[in-house]
Amino acid sequence: MLNLDSGDGAPKNRAREFSQARAVKQRGGSAEYAPVMTAPPQSTHAVLGIETSCDETAAAVYDGGAGLLAHRLYSQAAMHAEYGGVVPELAARDHVGRLSALVSETLAAANLCADQLAGIAYTAGPGLIGALLVGGSFAAGLAAATGARLLPVHHLEGHLLAPMLEARRPRFPFLALLVSGGHTLLARVDGVGRYQIIGDTLDDAAGEAFDKTAKALGLPYPGGPELAQLAAIGQTGQFRFSRPMTDRPGLDFSFSGLKTAVLTALPRATTSQDRADLALAFEEAVTDTLAIKCQRALEQTGLQQLVVAGGVGANRRLRALLQAASEQRGFELFFPRPEFCTDNAAMIAYAGWARLSEGGDATAGIAARARWPLHTLTAPP
Numbered sequence: 001m002l003n004l005d006s007g008d009g010a011p012k013n014r015a016r017e018f019s020q021a022r023a024v025k026q027r028g029g030s031a032e033y034a035p036v037m038t039a040p041p042q043s044t045h046a047v048l049g050i051e052t053s054c055d056e057t058a059a060a061v062y063d064g065g066a067g068l069l070a071h072r073l074y075s076q077a078a079m080h081a082e083y084g085g086v087v088p089e090l091a092a093r094d095h096v097g098r099l100s101a102l103v104s105e106t107l108a109a110a111n112l113c114a115d116q117l118a119g120i121a122y123t124a125g126p127g128l129i130g131a132l133l134v135g136g137s138f139a140a141g142l143a144a145a146t147g148a149r150l151l152p153v154h155h156l157e158g159h160l161l162a163p164m165l166e167a168r169r170p171r172f173p174f175l176a177l178l179v180s181g182g183h184t185l186l187a188r189v190d191g192v193g194r195y196q197i198i199g200d201t202l203d204d205a206a207g208e209a210f211d212k213t214a215k216a217l218g219l220p221y222p223g224g225p226e227l228a229q230l231a232a233i234g235q236t237g238q239f240r241f242s243r244p245m246t247d248r249p250g251l252d253f254s255f256s257g258l259k260t261a262v263l264t265a266l267p268r269a270t271t272s273q274d275r276a277d278l279a280l281a282f283e284e285a286v287t288d289t290l291a292i293k294c295q296r297a298l299e300q301t302g303l304q305q306l307v308v309a310g311g312v313g314a315n316r317r318l319r320a321l322l323q324a325a326s327e328q329r330g331f332e333l334f335f336p337r338p339e340f341c342t343d344n345a346a347m348i349a350y351a352g353w354a355r356l357s358e359g360g361d362a363t364a365g366i367a368a369r370a371r372w373p374l375h376t377l378t379a380p381p
């Protein structure tokens, strides 16, 4: 069954049905029904995570007892660079070509066979529909072959829970700043699937603003890290941009005006040092704005822990600003390691495991949703 843009629930005894069916068929002695990879019977709490929502093909295994056992990632960035952005059809085709080998490599690194898995989690959205379908189809096939539970995961839930992969983890409830390529939001997180969005972007996401501004500065795709690198040699003072929407109450963001302000200032940046100064002024405006809104949200909610997730969370200036604020104001700060800020499968494996361990969320078909608002998620039953 192909379930496009629905993500509906499905019978929870599906895994048991598969196991029973497999057992019956194996007793019948037919090799035809044997799972692709066989192993001595052994129960694990391991969940395979698969991420193919955009331009990274990634796989990881998370185990409830042992933690993260393995993770692998292939970035398509070089392939898309010549087009200046992600080409959806090319992304989907590349996932098809790489996913199977990447999963085998990840399972080997985790020292597991596929039929030892308790669950197979995959990013079901939001993302590029063709790319999502590659991961979803693969996950569904492997779950059918092995009897593992099939676990559709919301990509942003993966980002929000990524700090749980670290030794020092937040405890529920906490405040989360999610700053990625497609999203910028502040959420109160009360548990798995319990997200209350208290601040959102009215236009561009922070990562998108980084990428567009980098493009205007002539930097290669993906622009955010390139712009941050250029800003590192910039000097403060020559350019200054306002911190959007910080002069009024509220927790929403707006970054498109900032991008336009950089475009307007661009003709004045004639030397390479000028361009570095301009990059720094932009980075300062974005990161100051994010830090101001985080502190405002902590005050308003009374929460004492701040989690920063998503690709822009890898930005060093943002990390340093929030670190200084946490020392000054006494709140606890949690970041995933930089490689788990951007897209990865470790966060998908963890989110799948978290849902499975709280009662599951298994579905019968492939869910793939290009758009999927985070606030519509619910806690596991």
Ligand SMILES: Nc1ncnc2c1ncn2[C@@H]1O[C@H](COP(=O)(O)OP(=O)(O)OP(=O)(O)O)[C@@H](O)[C@H]1O
Pocket (backbone or CB within 6 Å): 054, 126, 155, 159, 179, 180, 181, 182, 183, 206, 207, 208, 210, 211, 222, 223, 224, 225, 228, 310, 311, 312, 313, 314, 315, 316, 341, 342, 343
């Ligand atoms: N050091 C950095 N400084 C600023 N921005 C960065 C840095 N590293 C990565 N980014 C930005 O992070 C974004 C990618 O993050 P991520 O992979 O979380 O987003 P995405 O998956 O594309 O979007 P979403 O998760 O919303 O669908 C890009 O916009 C990139 O430019």
Ligand SMILES: [Mg+2]
Pocket (backbone or CB within 6 Å): 155, 159, 180, 181, 342, 343
């Ligand atoms: Mg992402």
